[in-house]
Amino acid sequence: MGGYTVGELGAIFVMQGFSGLSLFCVYLLMALGLAIIFGQMGVINMAHGEFLTMGAYATVFTSKLAVDHFPALVGVYFPFAIVLGFLIAFGMGYLLEVLLIRHLYKRPLDTLLATWGVSLVLQQVFRSAFGAREVSATLPAWLLGSVKPTESIDIPLNGLFMMGLTLVLSLLVFIFLFRSRWGLKVRATTQNRVMSGGVGINTHKVDRLTFAVGCGIAGVAGAVFTTIASTGPTTGSLYIVDTFLVVVFGGAASLIGTVASAFSIAQAQSVMEFFLTSSMAKVLTLLAVITVIMARPEGLFSIRVRK
Amino acid sequence: MKTGIETRDGCSGKWIRGIFPAAAVVVMAAAGYGADAKYPTAKVMTTGLAVTDNEVTVGILHSLTGTMAISETGSVEAEKLAIAQINESGGVLGRKIKYIVEDGASDWPTFAEKARKLLVQDKVAAVMGCWTSASRKAVLPVFEKENGMLYYPTFYEGLEQSKNVIYTGQEATQQILAGLDWVAKEKKAKTFYLVGSDYIWPRTSMKIARKHIENVLHGTVVAEEFAPLGHTQFGSLINKIKLKKPDVVFAAVVGGSNVSWFKQLKAAGITADKQTLLTISVTEDEVLGIGGENLVGFYSSMKYFESLDNPNNKAFVPAFKKMWGPTSVIGDVTQAAYLGPWLWKLTVEKAGSFDVDKVAAASPGIELKTAPEGYVKLHENHHLWSKLRIGQWKADGQASLVYESGLIEPNPFPKGYQ
Numbered sequence: 165m166g167g168y169t170v171g172e173l174g175a176i177f178v179m180q181g182f183s184g185l186s187l188f189c190v191y192l193l194m195a196l197g198l199a200i201i202f203g204q205m206g207v208i209n210m211a212h213g214e215f216l217t218m219g220a221y222a223t224v225f226t227s228k229l230a231v232d233h234f235p236a237l238v239g240v241y242f243p244f245a246i247v248l249g250f251l252i253a254f255g256m257g258y259l260l261e262v263l264l265i266r267h268l269y270k271r272p273l274d275t276l277l278a279t280w281g282v283s284l285v286l287q288q289v290f291r292s293a294f295g296a297r298e299v300s301a302t303l304p305a306w307l308l309g310s311v312k313p314t315e316s317i318d319i320p321l322n323g324l325f326m327m328g329l330t331l332v333l334s335l336l337v338f339i340f341l342f343r344s345r346w347g348l349k350v351r352a353t354t355q356n357r358v359m360s361g362g363v364g365i366n367t368h369k370v371d372r373l374t375f376a377v378g379c380g381i382a383g384v385a386g387a388v389f390t391t392i393a394s395t396g397p398t399t400g401s402l403y404i405v406d407t408f409l410v411v412v413f414g415g416a417a418s419l420i421g422t423v424a425s426a427f428s429i430a431q432a433q434s435v436m437e438f439f440l441t442s443s444m445a446k447v448l449t450l451l452a453v454i455t456v457i458m459a460r461p462e463g464l465f466s467i468r469v470r471k
Numbered sequence: 472m473k474t475g476i477e478t479r480d481g482c483s484g485k486w487i488r489g490i491f492p493a494a495a496v497v498v499m500a501a502a503g504y505g506a507d508a509k510y511p512t513a514k515v516m517t518t519g520l521a522v523t524d525n526e527v528t529v530g531i532l533h534s535l536t537g538t539m540a541i542s543e544t545g546s547v548e549a550e551k552l553a554i555a556q557i558n559e560s561g562g563v564l565g566r567k568i569k570y571i572v573e574d575g576a577s578d579w580p581t582f583a584e585k586a587r588k589l590l591v592q593d594k595v596a597a598v599m600g601c602w603t604s605a606s607r608k609a610v611l612p613v614f615e616k617e618n619g620m621l622y623y624p625t626f627y628e629g630l631e632q633s634k635n636v637i638y639t640g641q642e643a644t645q646q647i648l649a650g651l652d653w654v655a656k657e658k659k660a661k662t663f664y665l666v667g668s669d670y671i672w673p674r675t676s677m678k679i680a681r682k683h684i685e686n687v688l689h690g691t692v693v694a695e696e697f698a699p700l701g702h703t704q705f706g707s708l709i710n711k712i713k714l715k716k717p718d719v720v721f722a723a724v725v726g727g728s729n730v731s732w733f734k735q736l737k738a739a740g741i742t743a744d745k746q747t748l749l750t751i752s753v754t755e756d757e758v759l760g761i762g763g764e765n766l767v768g769f770y771s772s773m774k775y776f777e778s779l780d781n782p783n784n785k786a787f788v789p790a791f792k793k794m795w796g797p798t799s800v801i802g803d804v805t806q807a808a809y810l811g812p813w814l815w816k817l818t819v820e821k822a823g824s825f826d827v828d829k830v831a832a833a834s835p836g837i838e839l840k841t842a843p844e845g846y847v848k849l850h851e852n853h854h855l856w857s858k859l860r861i862g863q864w865k866a867d868g869q870a871s872l873v874y875e876s877g878l879i880e881p882n883p884f885p886k887g888y889q
Binding site (some may be wrong): 168172175176179180182183184186187190288291295296297298299300301302303308309310312318320321322323391392393394395396397398399401402403433434435437438441442443445446 | 535536538540541543544669696697698699701702703704706707708709710711713714726727728729730731734735737738739740756757759760761762764
């Protein structure tokens with residue numbers, strides 16, 4: 165076995181499985197918000213990554229506040245930071261919808277250009293406001309390091325935390341979309357805007373809320389990503405391509421599709437990275453996705469509608 | 472951001488325009504500026520550069536916006552500090568340095584365009600600028616065609632030399648070879664795992680590192696791997712490192728990826744007590760983003776650390792913090808950028824002229840004794856002789872010096888390493 169003991173290979177297998185799952189969580193956290201916005205509303209939001217950055221900065225500032233003024237709270241500030249990240253991204257998303265997006269619903273290609281512009285503007289705003297340098301949050305001790313079930317296996321604590329949160333957030337999104345009045349209105353509006361208006365649904369209000377919630381989820385993702393990645397003005401742009409990839413591959417209108425797509429892309433990427441190099445893994449993943457999209461332009465899962 | 476010192480642009484009324492330069496001349500004359508009888512303008516400048524009896528204009532060309540602003544901000548700050556200090560001490564050949572700041576905006580064609588603007592339109596006597604190799608490669612033809620002078624601060628991959636460029640950072644061999652020698656001797660390292668971001672600087676650096684490890688140190692490179700720029704997930708790569716158990720991980724990961732890399736190493740239980748890691752891409756600037764707690768015990772191979780204990784540095788660090796705030800940090804490149812204006816001043820004074828040809832010719836052999844990194848000297852190949860230092864990171868974001876080499880000769884075209 166190449167000079168390795170069975171125990172060593174077993175440990176690597178477990179850790180490799182875990183890193184695949186962490187990658188799945190990263191993709192899913194990012195894609196959930198976009199799946200709602202892009203999938204449900206058909207808005208191509210290129211500024212999605214910047215809402216993630218807002219969540220990340222919110223976390224960094226909460227941590228600074230805790231460290232400087234409330235040292236006793238350093239261990240527990242993180243959940244508050246996540247909530248704050250959500251609220252800020254939600255608020256800004258709401259504002260963006262009111263000021264810009266709602267004027268562009270009938271021009272989807274223009275939203276692409278407009279939101280890309282918004283993304284550039286926001287990046288420079290972050291840079292001017294918070295400085296061009298990367299910053300880091302002081303993480304509570306329970307998010308640092310790893311658990312060791314055996315001598316040779318390390319499971320990252322921040323990865324476990326991220327998984328838990330992804331699970332909770334996904335459940336909440338599902339409940340909201342498929343088990344609540346609001347979700348019903350969203351789905352109705354997505355399927356037939358005129359008819360929904362006809363039966364008394366305030367479609368503009370639904371749009372605003374849906375868009376804002378999608379952005380808020382990106383904020384949550386940003387808050388969590390401070391534990392595994394960088395916080396800087398352009399942090400969000402590191403994720404945006406992968407995120408669109410996941411949503412499009414999964415089938416824009418289907419949340420189940422997003423989950424399945426995040427899982428398959430993450431596992432493929434993670435396994436190939438182990439046996440090949442990171443760059444090669446990326447190339448092969450993209451090739452596979454392109455092949456599937458060519459065969460099934462609507463993505464892995466799609467809702468059957470009469471056209 | 473157009474100009475640093477607005478003598479005309481900042482004022483609106485016509486009468487102010489008339490009075491202000493006159494007042495400025497009076498103020499400067501009082502401060503001791505004005506062409507020395509020994510150095511009349513006609514004598515020190517024969518090529519149409521922006522030199523007057525009282526002033527000489529230089530350019531600062533870095534990314535103030537875009538992804539590279541993160542790295543280049545420190546360089547701009549250091550260059551402004553150096554210029555301010557030179558002006559306080561009497562300027563260059565009795566002339567006050569005025570600077571024009573241009574934004575390369577992290578975009579290489581923009582760098583070339585702004586370089587042309589500085590040289591052709593503003594006629595600057597020298598330019599302090601660029602950070603990435605890509606931006607340097609973009610402006611190089613402009614500097615050579617328009618015959619400008621560029622002071623370039625970043626440690627880089629070497630394989631370049633130009634009459635029109637002074638390289639104040641280390642070329643690859645100065646940073647890598649002595650660092651690898653140290654780790655091989657000190658840590659008895661035989662097996663190396665090379666990790667870098669996937670672009671020219673890490674690739675060239677790792678190529679040099681591999682040759683040195685295999686041919687000189689007689690060690691083994693167990694793997695050489697490059698992650699795409701902007702890569703954020705290192706789980707699989709870290710597992711491979713765990714499986715191969717190298718004596719040393721030698722890393723050159725940059726940008727946002729760098730932060731993910733170190734955070735995830737720590738989370739996966741790879742810490743300094745179990746794994747020796749030597750990096751050539753972490754300075755005090757990067758530590759701000761990575762967080763000292765994720766780096767504790769790992770080593771950086773650089774020529775300068777903020778914590779260096781020498782009289783020059785003890786004067787430099789407080790001056791920098793006074794100008795740019797107590798929480799600012801000074802990384803390797805920031806220090807190298809600080810050297811640019813000083814080296815230029817010394818060279819101009821040695822040449823007795825601002826003319827680019829004379830400055831280029833006078834550059835070899837220039838010695839700067841007040842550099843924060845210690846004594847440096849310009850080589851004939853326009854690179855600096857410099858020392859290599861190994862710093863070990865502490866949780867507070869500062870490094871403690873564990874090794875210092877002698878002065879290393881710059882060798883941008885190393886034989887047997889290409």
